[in-house]
Each structure stands twice: as C-alpha cells, then as structure tokens.
Amino acid sequence: MKNIIKEHQAKIVDVKHGRNFTVVQPVNIYSCTFGDDCFVGPFVEVQKNVRVGDRSRIQSHSFVCELITIGNDCFIGHGVMFINDLFKKDGAPSYDPKDWKKTNIGNNVSIGSNSTILPVNICDNAVIGAGSVVTKDITVPGTYAGNPAKLLHEKEA
Amino acid sequence: MKNIIKEHQAKIVDVKHGRNFTVVQPVNIYSCTFGDDCFVGPFVEVQKNVRVGDRSRIQSHSFVCELITIGNDCFIGHGVMFINDLFKKDGAPSYDPKDWKKTNIGNNVSIGSNSTILPVNICDNAVIGAGSVVTKDITVPGTYAGNPAKLLHEKEA
Amino acid sequence: MKNIIKEHQAKIVDVKHGRNFTVVQPVNIYSCTFGDDCFVGPFVEVQKNVRVGDRSRIQSHSFVCELITIGNDCFIGHGVMFINDLFKKDGAPSYDPKDWKKTNIGNNVSIGSNSTILPVNICDNAVIGAGSVVTKDITVPGTYAGNPAKLLHEKEA
Numbered sequence: 001m002k003n004i005i006k007e008h009q010a011k012i013v014d015v016k017h018g019r020n021f022t023v024v025q026p027v028n029i030y031s032c033t034f035g036d037d038c039f040v041g042p043f044v045e046v047q048k049n050v051r052v053g054d055r056s057r058i059q060s061h062s063f064v065c066e067l068i069t070i071g072n073d074c075f076i077g078h079g080v081m082f083i084n085d086l087f088k089k090d091g092a093p094s095y096d097p098k099d100w101k102k103t104n105i106g107n108n109v110s111i112g113s114n115s116t117i118l119p120v121n122i123c124d125n126a127v128i129g130a131g132s133v134v135t136k137d138i139t140v141p142g143t144y145a146g147n148p149a150k151l152l153h154e155k156e157a
Numbered sequence: 158m159k160n161i162i163k164e165h166q167a168k169i170v171d172v173k174h175g176r177n178f179t180v181v182q183p184v185n186i187y188s189c190t191f192g193d194d195c196f197v198g199p200f201v202e203v204q205k206n207v208r209v210g211d212r213s214r215i216q217s218h219s220f221v222c223e224l225i226t227i228g229n230d231c232f233i234g235h236g237v238m239f240i241n242d243l244f245k246k247d248g249a250p251s252y253d254p255k256d257w258k259k260t261n262i263g264n265n266v267s268i269g270s271n272s273t274i275l276p277v278n279i280c281d282n283a284v285i286g287a288g289s290v291v292t293k294d295i296t297v298p299g300t301y302a303g304n305p306a307k308l309l310h311e312k313e314a
Numbered sequence: 315m316k317n318i319i320k321e322h323q324a325k326i327v328d329v330k331h332g333r334n335f336t337v338v339q340p341v342n343i344y345s346c347t348f349g350d351d352c353f354v355g356p357f358v359e360v361q362k363n364v365r366v367g368d369r370s371r372i373q374s375h376s377f378v379c380e381l382i383t384i385g386n387d388c389f390i391g392h393g394v395m396f397i398n399d400l401f402k403k404d405g406a407p408s409y410d411p412k413d414w415k416k417t418n419i420g421n422n423v424s425i426g427s428n429s430t431i432l433p434v435n436i437c438d439n440a441v442i443g444a445g446s447v448v449t450k451d452i453t454v455p456g457t458y459a460g461n462p463a464k465l466l467h468e469k470e471a
Binding site: 025042110 | 244
C-alpha cells in the first residue's frame with residue numbers, strides 16, 4: 001500500500017471579525033477573533049482562540065499561536081513569532097495545552113519585525129524594537145530592544 | 158448585514174524587470190523594479206518602489222519594504238526583514254511615507270538569513286552574518302554580525 | 315521581444331516519506347526524505363537531500379536547506395532558518411555545493427522559533443531557546459539561548 005501524504009491547505013476558517021477586516025492570501029487563520037478595522041498580511045498563521053482587538057495589524061510572515069491575546073491599535077511587524085510552549089517537558093514540546101503559557105499584549109503596542117515573543121505580558125504603549133527577543137514581562141511603557149530585550153528609554157509623559 | 162472579509166491575493170503585479178527573471182510562487186511583489194538575472198524565492202514580499210540591481214537574489218521568506226534600494230550582485234538570505242518605520246510617532250506606526258526612512262544596499266552585499274535591517278546604508282562588499290540586527294550605517298567593507306551587528310573583521314584588500 | 319517572468323510554483327515533488335506524513339500547503343519541499351509520523355507546517359521550504367527522522371515536526375515559516383540532517387523526535391519551531399553557505403568565497407554566496415557545510419541535528423532536539431542555525435552539529439537532547447543564533451557545535455545536552463547561543467544549563471541526569 002502506498003503511503004499518501006495527508007495534505008491540508010492553509011485557509012481562513014471559523015474566524016469571527018468586526019467590520020472592515022482585510023486579509024492578503026495565502027494565510028492560515030482559524031477559530032480566532034478580530035475586532036473592527038484589522039489587517040492580516042500574507043504568509044501569516046493565526047491559531048485558534050487568539051483574540052485581537054480593534055485597529056490592529058498583523059504584518060506578513062508572522063505567527064500568532066494559541067493563548068495569545070492582542071489589544072487595540074497594535075502593530076505586529078513582519079516575521080514576528082509568538083511562543084506558548086517553553087519545552088518544560090524535559091526539553092520536548094508538549095501537545096497538551098495545559099502545559100502552555102499565555103501571552104497578553106496590551107493596547108497601542110508596536111512590535112518590530114523579526115521579533116520573538118516568549119510567553120509574557122506586555123503593557124499598553126510598549127514599543128519593541130525589530131529583531132528583539134522578549135523574555136520577561138514588560139510593565140513600564142517605553143522602548144525595548146535586544147536579545148534579551150531591555151529597556152532603552154521609558155515613554156515620555 | 159454580514160461583514161465580508163476583504164480578501165486580497167498575493168501576486169506579481171506591475172513589476173519591471175530585465176531578462177532572465179525567475180520567481181517561485183507564491184510571492185507578493187508589486188510596483189517594483191529588478192535588473193537582469195534576478196531571483197525571488199517563495200513566500201517573499203517586495204513592496205512598491207523597491208529597486209533591485211542585476212544578478213541579485215532575494216531568498217525565501219524575506220520582506221523588502223518601500224524605500225529600500227538593493228544594488229548589483231547582492232544576496233538577500235532567507236527570512237531577512239527590512240524596516241522603514243521607526244515608530245517615531247510616539248511609538249505608533251506611521252502610514253505616511255514622509256515619516257519613513259530609506260535603506261540603501263550597495264553592490265556585492267551578502268545578508269545572512271534571519272537578519273533584520275533597520276533603515277541604514279550598507280556599503281559595497283559588506284557581509285552581514287545570519288541572525289544579525291543591523292542598526293547603524295555600514296561604511297567599511299567587511300563582515301558584521303550580532304544584535305546589534307558589529308564589525309568582526311574588515312575585508313582583506 | 316518581451317521578457318517573460320520564469321514563474322515556478324512552490325510544490326511537493328519527489329519526497330520520500332513514511333506513514334502518516336502531514337503537510338499544510340503551501341510548502342516548497344523537494345527531493346528530500348522524511349520518516350514516519352512527520353509534520354510540515356505552511357510556508358515551509360525543505361530543499362533537496364534533506365533527511366528527517368521519525369516523529370519530527372517542522373513548523374510554519376521555516377527553511378531547511380541542502381546538507382541538513384534532522385534526527386528522530388525533533389521539533390523545529392516556526393521561522394527557523396538553517397544555513398549551509400558561510401559566504402567564504404570572498405563574502406559572496408557560492409552556488410557550488412562543495413563550498414557548503416553540513417548541519418547534523420541529533421535526536422530529541424527542540425529548536426525554538428525564529429532561531430538561526432549556522433552549519434553545526436547539535437547533539438541529542440539539546441534545547442535551543444527561541445530567537446537564538448547557533449554558531450558553534452553543541453556537544454553537551456542542555457538548554458542554549460542567545461546570539462550567539464550559549465549554555466544556560468545542562469540537562470539534568
């Protein structure tokens with residue numbers, strides 16, 4: 001018997017969204033929720049149960065996994081990768097969501113391209129420079145960059 | 158009234174190019190210019206007004222945004238992200254091109270995979286190691302790597 | 315005479331695989347070999363002669379180039395880029411495979427998303443944190459992270 005490849009197709013399925021939702025295909029977005037006036041660029045995957053607020057953009061080549069929440073007026077740059085599995089099961093990935101960790105992105109957050117976001121909380125009005133690796137919660141509005149990301153300067157009042 | 162998704166499709170549209178232009182679909186490249194003997198790999202986006210010289214290659218998964226110019230005989234690796242918006246509008250992205258910054262890549266420049274290129278000038282004969290984040294102009298031919306990218310060694314004469 | 319774009323299409327061609335091989339299109343995988351129970355996510359390229367063992371996963375947005383071998387029970391995260399060309403030809407890429415270097419990934423290796431893997435050997439039971447740039451062989455099982463990647467802690471016995 002010949003082994004057949006189980007071939008699935010990236011698609012838009014079971015997406016709840018507000019008005020003016022724009023997507024550039026091909027994308028793979030499923031069982032997630034977007035507010036009004038959102039944009040998703042090409043070559044993006046957004047997994048199930050992700051929630052994105054209003055007026056937020058997810059640019060090309062980015063990956064948003066389960067257990068991520070993104071607020072309003074956020075800009076997720078190109079090639080940004082979110083993470084929910086810290087390989088705590090003796091270094092191996094876990095396929096049990098109970099082992100995964102949440103990420104919460106506040107409002108007015110801008111994340112530069114090619115950044116990597118470990119499971120953290122990022123407060124409102126944070127700016128993450130391009131190419132950063134965010135390994136810890138960000139609780140003070142300001143600009144952060146580097147691997148691991150560190151505060152460059154607080155947001156001016 | 159049901160909200161309809163505004164679904165666009167990644168495509169090749171309004172691209173000027175010389176002879177022997179090879180592309181692996183799917184790509185999203187529009188209103189840009191390539192010289193002779195160029196290659197664009199799959200899952201690439203090249204935005205409008207980008208100009209690329211002769212014999213240059215843009216490998217899979219890369220993103221080249223507006224205001225980027227790339228010279229002759231350049232190699233743009235896989236997953237390379239260019240940037241034109243420094244979030245200077247109080248941390249938010251700007252949708253006004255007047256706020257964006259240019260990047261100029263000279264001739265014979267090789268950029269390693271997963272590198273991130275902030276708006277800079279990179280001189281002829283520069284080599285950027287894989288995974289670098291280039292935050293400043295590069296004016297001396299040589300090999301650069303790291304986050305932020307630093308000179309490893311000058312090019313031998 | 316009008317110059318015509320030489321347009322190729324990402325595809326699955328000449329792939330040897332065991333039972334239960336799952337792929338999410340679009341992908342570009344050709345002339346490579348997978349064992350049993352493997353998974354390849356969307357927007358992935360796997361080049362010729364790559365060999366992947368049993369029960370290994372290559373997640374979305376990753377690029378696996380020629381001369382890479384991946385063992386059993388490996389997890390290659392999202393946006394991981396492998397490299398075989400160190401630009402040793404005076405900074406320029408080489409199109410002669412004799413100039414390229416091999417990478418060998420052992421068994422039970424987990425590589426975090428957005429990591430960059432220079433041509434190295436990585437031993438069994440290594441964990442590479444997300445956003446890392448691996449520039450040297452990894453010979454001791456443990457967790458590594460950073461740019462360049464360094465040992466965070468050895469694997470507990």
